[in-house]
Amino acid sequence: MREAYTFTQKSQINVIFNQKNEPSAATPFPIEEKVSHAPLEKLEEKLDRLIGMDEVKHMVKELYAWLYIYRKREEAQLKVQKQSFHMLFKGNPGTGKTTVARLIGELFREMEILSKGHLIEAERADLVGEYIGQTAQKTRELVKKSLGGVLFIDEAYSLARGGDKDFGKEAIDTLVKQMEDHKDEFVLILAGYSSEMEDFLQMNPGLPSRFPMIFSFPDFSGGELLAISLQMIGEREYRMTAEAQKKLSRHLYQKMIDHERQFSNGRYVRNLVEKMIRQQAVRLVREGNYDRESLLTIRACDIVFDDAKQVSGADGA
Template sequence: MKGSLSAAEVHRQYSEGVAAFRGQIADAALRERFTREADVFFRACALGVWQRDGASLTPRHVEYYNAIYTRGNPAPSILFWELSTAVSGYPGFRAPDFFPRMRACDKVAGSHLARRFTDLTVLMLLLFAAVDDVVSEAEAGFVNACADALGTLCDRDGLAEEKPPLDVGQFVTRRPAPDPAPAETPAPPAGEAQEEAPAPSLEELMAELDGLCGLEQVKADVKSLINLVKVRRLRQEHGLPVPPMSLHLVFLGNPGTGKTTVARLLAGIYRAIGVLSKGQLVEVDRSGLVAGFVGQTALKTGEVLQKALGGVLFIDEAYALANPDAPNDFGREAIETLLKGMEDHRDDLIVIVAGYTELMERFLHANPGLESRFNKYFHFDDYNGAQLMEIFQAMCRKNGYTLDPAGEACARAQFQALYDQRDENFGNARDVRNRFERAVARQADRLAALEAPGKEELMALTEADLKEEA
């Protein structure tokens, strides 16, 4: 059953785990600081776990978040839209401020607090991942990255391990094997495959691409690329020479402009025209490729490449792999492993790297092999005010909400202002989703005061629901 672990049980497990660890801290000042700061650190970690989940947040996520506190500390009371905003804006993992003092105590006293705290962090993050009773590969990758970051700091200080670290892979939820067919159901004849749901056709995928809001230049670029691949195949069939061509792509643009959606459609399109054998999309960022120890990054990146064979590997914020200020950063090991994998599997693997335009240009110049393999660029422009409104209306239709004339006029003006006043934090469709969720939350507060709202009232978003606080 989904969500079988209650918020009360989460609070109990969290509080007991933190309290048990606190009891091991002999230094009184460190113990007091840990007590004061641990809840804030672990709540930030929960945001990172849920950002990697990829699924929509639910009220259960809010319950879990509000359960992350220990006795004597204030209990959080976050609202759904506040949590959604915090998850989407999660800045990335960083070690807690008390961790250097913890490592210093270990060096002086020969204790193992820092290593044990790393294990506690792993256990707490897995607890947060259990909000839907599933620990996904992406969530496990994030937990591993957090543990690696803490472990690297311990290694740098020469802190010994008293036991092997927790293996996060043991907690990943595997797909159960299908139940055997009942005895009365005849098995298919030998050599005959079980019927599977048909993959989308090229026409269906192209129709979905055409139906995306905006992105006119990207759509034209995709169609041109498909035409190029088709003509190359025709030339091969007629025995004509075909010059080498890389199908790996660079997606340039701000967050929320549809890069992941287009990557998924491209994976299916390539499968439909015979370029790829499977057409799946595997999406990762730096945390899914980079580990904390020499040699581990190559293994971790290699595992991702194996999962992506036959499909598309989509690396978001790929520029994070190349840090010019840290020449020994493990991201370079990931890049080298990726380049080798792209060469070894050039006939059945396509890699798409994505991120901000300026940062991606620096990333591609960081390694000569990157420039030679990524020579096709798709530019994803920001959505204008009218397109943001179109996205908002589509969200309303999909979720069973309607806009009255005043509400529609209010929303249209808001999205135009959002576009006109955009800055480096502009989130495009992500901002639209955040505003939609806040409007839904305000509508719920408004309807709660009514005794028995009818269907039309439950569907209607009014001007009052859409107005943002100054």
């Protein structure tokens, strides 16, 4: 039975931070003001811009505390165990896994654990070849590009599909060897649906022990998806009428109720926002109305859903 440090569980490090990212009242002694936590401050600034994801945000702060104390123990010449920083991200598409992977790369660069901190995104097609020998070569080349940074493989469980004769297993075996050959030179993050990732870990006996950190990414709530939508719209210098917000809110809450497996959370919202903007542009050209207020405003009639189930709203608002 493997023991992984699953960050969704509370740990003693939690007392360092409360919801305001300040020393908790439960902390027996505060962090000295003279200590510089610049990497944490940069990280928090970016985390604060993310909607929801409270548990994940706290996990990343715990990771910072762990890295910081690890370094302090090294400086004090205290005994430290060599740590593996490879991670497993479990959750549905569009729940922020890639965004957090990028932030972790930046944090590791700030903490001087990784020399570059860049993110290389990959999927099955980037690792698995079509003939014998090609898969190992493609996988090694991908790891080489990732040295000094983070290699993020989404839908990693797809490597385990296809049976014994499939080249996906060769990619897994090559990754395990590369993790050993390039210790401390890159961080591997495997991501995918929760249940599929559990099955994936059984593909190679060396996999479970190499991923001591497991992050779980829950789906966004309907309210969080609406907040993400409004944030995206605001960043693009648009705003929605009250009726448009109601129409969008009803639709997003219905999506959550339906809980479709293929529903991609934040990714779906981003695509929906981009479509709203295109629909608004078509309407404005048709109307010949280009005043500032019109250019800023998204109306209910600009919100068009491709889904079979659509939530009606007033067209004029």
